[in-house]
Each structure stands twice: as structure tokens, then as C-alpha cells.
Amino acid sequence: MKLYNTLTRDFTNYGETKKVNIYACGPTVYNYIHIGNARAIITVDLLVSFLQFQEIEVTYIQNYTDIDDKIILKAAAVKKTEQEIAEFYIQAFEEDVTNLNIKTPTHRVRVTNHISDIVTFIQNLVKTGDAYEINGSTYFNIAKYQEYYGRLANKKLVELEVNARIKHDANKHSQYDFALWKNTATGVSFPYYDANGQKYQGRPGWHTECAVLIDKLFDHQTIDIHAGGIDLVFPHHENERIQFFAKNKGQEISKIWMHNGHLNVANEKMSKSLDNTILVRDFIKLYGSNTLRYLLYATNYTQPLNVTNSLIMAAQNETAKILKILKAINLFLAEYDLTYNLANRGEYVKKALAQLENNLNSPNVLTIISEMIKIINIQLRNKTLDMQLVSDFYNIIFNIMNFNFQLPIISGEIREYLLEWIKYKNNKDFVKADELRKVLLEKDIF
Incomplete structure (x- = not known):
């Protein structure tokens, strides 16, 4: 099978294999998912169905970002805890994907269950000089990887624009450095010990969680396919890739980067301001x-x-x-x-x-x-x-294709009705035929 590979900007054949490892970025659980989110989910679902139909073993992991600024803001706005918000929208997500007939991934992983793994991962990057700590926050050192950074987005470092999600931070050595750990007491926070043993409270940066989960759950190995929306290529996937690359000494995080295209509604990008977001x-x-x-x-x-x-x-x-x-x-x-x-x-x-x-x-x-x-x-x-x-x-x-058409079960009793209806219809006894047809219509047989 060949898939378009964002990293190589060409088609990549993953070869003859009986086992495929897939990772897909899951939802940040602060709201219901919309049909743009569903496009990424259904794309991977089709891929998994296709592989499993051919008896290929699939290990498919999807994460829940259950700690994030958006969750904190939502919790404050509705006067609930972040955990309550995350739990509510995780349940809502699972209801939606069940209604979409999505195959359940091998694992759905909550980021908050892997904070210690994230801390260890970041501390290792600090030890190797791939990250640096300032005032309790930790940043990835892009300068060390200028030759490799930007390959996924197909841009050189000087061409890359800082995404709106990466705000200006005077602590950073470069505008392109990004936070691995944020020193903050706002919302839920976790302990982090810097290289000097100083304890700080904070939480992980968004770009680190997926790199850590892949490194941990796939045993530090390059996976076959990493999936997600095209909007995630930069900075999220670019930053995720470079962290794994640094931690594993030049090893790519994925053989194939599989990105689905943008979804607009009536020629407009879905957004709350335009009031055109269509929830699943x-x-x-x-x-x-x-x-x-x-x-x-x-x-x-x-x-x-x-x-x-x-x-x-x-x-x-x-x-x-x-x-x-x-x-x-x-x-x-x-x-x-x-x-x-x-x-x-x-x-x-x-x-x-x-x-x-x-x-x-x-x-x-x-x-x-x-x-x-x-x-x-x-x-x-x-x-x-x-x-x-x-x-x-x-x-x-x-x-x-994994459609979910619900067909009526024709029991022995209903089959008798059906055969009687056919008999009366063939004999042109339309009064009795119509009576039986009404019964069959009530049972949604036609």
C-alpha cells in the first residue's frame, strides 16, 4: 500500500508486512468535536478497516489532551474543575465516535496519566543539551537542529512563522524555541525538578505529549504511520518530530506522515466567530x-x-x-x-x-x-x-468502508408474513396483500 507522505512529499509504500503501528493525535477535550475533527478520525478508521480486513495486525494509539490552557479557561468560565471538563468531553467524544461506528483504537491514552514519563523525557533532553531551563520553564533548543528542523513543513528555519499558539517569551533563546514545560500555578499543575534539584510547579507544553507517548508506548521505535490534520503539520508535528529525533539520536518518529486536507463549510473555515461550526x-x-x-x-x-x-x-x-x-x-x-x-x-x-x-x-x-x-x-x-x-x-x-447501515432482522415470524404477502400479491388479492404490507412496513422491512 502506498500513502502520501508529508515528510518526503511523495508516496511511500510501507511494504509487505503483517503488523502496522499507527499513532493519531486525539482531541483536546474542552468541547464537542466537529466534522473537521471527524475527517481525521474517519480517515484513520478507513485505514484501520482496510488493514484489518486483510488480517494485518494493527496497533493504533490515540491520545486525549486532558490538560491544556483551553481546558483551564473553559473550567473557569463554567465554574468547574479541569478534571470535570476533561471527563465530560471525553465521554462526549466517545459517544460521538461510537455513533460514527469508529473502531476502538488499541489504546486511548490520557496525557495526565503520563506526566512522570513526560518529565523524564524532558529532563533527558536537558542533560544532552537539546533543551534548556530558565526560571522553572524548559525550552527545546532549535539552534542545535537547524539542519533538520522544518523538513516536515518543507521550510527552512528562516521561512517558518511562529504559530499563534507559540506566544512570545522573553526567556527563550530564539523565537523558534518552544516550551516543553511551562512554569505555572494556573490550573492543575505538577512538580518538576530542574537540573539543580529546584522544584517548580507546572505542566507540559502541547508539542511534547505525543512525542513522549510514541517514545514510551512504541518502545522508542519509529512507528509506521503518524496521522492527523494538515493544520497540525506546523508547529505541532514539526516540534513533536524534532524532540523524538533529538532524544533518539537522529531517529525519525514515523516512516509516513499521513495528513488529511482542510475542511471548510460553504467556502469558509469553520469558526465560532462565523457561527458555522458543525458539531458531529x-x-x-x-x-x-x-x-x-x-x-x-x-x-x-x-x-x-x-x-x-x-x-x-x-x-x-x-x-x-x-x-x-x-x-x-x-x-x-x-x-x-x-x-x-x-x-x-x-x-x-x-x-x-x-x-x-x-x-x-x-x-x-x-x-x-x-x-x-x-x-x-x-x-x-x-x-x-x-x-x-x-x-x-x-x-x-x-x-x-465501515458503514453502519442498520438492517432489520427477518425472523421466522416476519418471513411468514413476507411469504404470505408475496402469495397474496401474486394472486392479485390486493386487500390482504396491503394488510400484510402495512405490518411489514411497521417492522421497517422495506
Whole structure:
């Protein structure tokens, strides 16, 4: 499989392997997630589904940033503790991703459970001269890595602009140095001992947590794939990369950096000031989770996506077609007492996998799904449904693309109603046929 690699600005093939390690930046838990966040989550979910379908072992770790200035500000605004805010939005996040049918990562890790690992990591960087301490805060020493810093963002040091999240700090040797540990008593703080044994209270900088978690949880080894939104490339991922690089003596943190493109709404970036942020839970209530998946799949994950009402309606119409054909297959299988075998994988599964092997080309898989629907419709009309085609369709919809269409279970009793309805309909006894049809409609069979 090849994926576009931000670091090399080319496609990278991770090779023939039966095990893949993935890390994805998780949410800062101070608010509900929006559909831009969902794009990153669903992209990795598709990757994981694709790999696991081929029986590749996946170790997938996602973090919760549960200590952050935004959490502290939110807690103060609503008069709650940071822990209460973090816990509330972690639960909300897990509800949202469950409703999106996201596969549960191997581990979801809270940063606050790894403070001692972060402190040790930072202290080691100080010992090697890769970081320095001033007044209880610690900063990474970019000057030592000018040759390597900026490679992920594809910029030289002099070209890089300081992100708004990195505020001016008179303690820093250079404007490009960034905080690994912040000396502060505002909000929840933890003890930190500097090289002289002096104790300070503070908390880790945002860019350090992921570098530490990867270093710790993947045993200091380069992982296969690091995923996240394109907005994280600089400074977050650039700073994360250089810390791991320094700590592990020139070793890259990831072979492949996989970034999904920006998501806008009606040509505008989502923001509170424009009042155009679409929360995942609100989108699901209005249109359903499958519509969001289809909408995101219709554009390759690397490309920018501009969400409009027309695109949402188109995705909703397409998912309605999929559900309709799934129900029709369901009825046909029940009527003729037929079964399918998902272990049998035919040409359409192979076609879908081939497209996903090419940088997760999900739009082409949706084209394959449309082709299959046309063929299945013809077969249903001719009463000659191919069970291999059914197996492939079910595998692609549910086990590869990981849609979550809820199909009614046709029990023995409901099947009797169905067979009676067909009998009366064929005999043109439309009064009794309509009565049975009402019963079947109530049970959402059609």
C-alpha cells in the first residue's frame, strides 16, 4: 500500500508486512468535536478497516489532551474543575465516535496519566543539551537542529512563522524555541525538578505529549504511520518530530506522515466567530452518520473539502440508495432462503482493495459501489441474485468502508408474513396483500 507522505512529499509504500503501528493525535477535550475533527478520525478508521480486513495486525494509539490552557479557561468560565471538563468531553467524544461506528483504537491514552514519563523525557533532553531551563520553564533548543528542523513543513528555519499558539517569551533563546514545560500555578499543575534539584510547579507544553507517548508506548521505535490534520503539520508535528529525533539520536518518529486536507463549510473555515461550526452530534441528528462517511469518502482524504448543502444532500441520497438495495437484498435472501459467505471474496472486493491500496482512493470505491448497485438491481428484477456479488457488496459496505447501515432482522415470524404477502400479491388479492404490507412496513422491512 502506498500513502502520501508529508515528510518526503511523495508516496511511500510501507511494504509487505503483517503488523502496522499507527499513532493519531486525539482531541483536546474542552468541547464537542466537529466534522473537521471527524475527517481525521474517519480517515484513520478507513485505514484501520482496510488493514484489518486483510488480517494485518494493527496497533493504533490515540491520545486525549486532558490538560491544556483551553481546558483551564473553559473550567473557569463554567465554574468547574479541569478534571470535570476533561471527563465530560471525553465521554462526549466517545459517544460521538461510537455513533460514527469508529473502531476502538488499541489504546486511548490520557496525557495526565503520563506526566512522570513526560518529565523524564524532558529532563533527558536537558542533560544532552537539546533543551534548556530558565526560571522553572524548559525550552527545546532549535539552534542545535537547524539542519533538520522544518523538513516536515518543507521550510527552512528562516521561512517558518511562529504559530499563534507559540506566544512570545522573553526567556527563550530564539523565537523558534518552544516550551516543553511551562512554569505555572494556573490550573492543575505538577512538580518538576530542574537540573539543580529546584522544584517548580507546572505542566507540559502541547508539542511534547505525543512525542513522549510514541517514545514510551512504541518502545522508542519509529512507528509506521503518524496521522492527523494538515493544520497540525506546523508547529505541532514539526516540534513533536524534532524532540523524538533529538532524544533518539537522529531517529525519525514515523516512516509516513499521513495528513488529511482542510475542511471548510460553504467556502469558509469553520469558526465560532462565523457561527458555522458543525458539531458531529448535530450532523448525525440531521443527516445520519452514514451520510457523513459518504460525504468524506467522496473526496480523497489528502484534498481540501468544501462542505455545502448540495454535497450533503447528494451524500444523503447516495446512502439512501445503499440502504434501499441492502433491504432489497435482505428480502430476496429471506424469500428464497438463501445465504452468503463473507469468507468468499470475489472480484469486486479485489477492485475495492486495489483502490484503497492507492492512497486510500475512497472516491473510486464509491464508484465501484454504484456499479454493484446497478448490477444487483438488474439481478433482483430477474430473480437471479449472485451470492458472490452479495458477499462482496456486504464486505465492501460493512467490513472495508465501515458503514453502519442498520438492517432489520427477518425472523421466522416476519418471513411468514413476507411469504404470505408475496402469495397474496401474486394472486392479485390486493386487500390482504396491503394488510400484510402495512405490518411489514411497521417492522421497517422495506
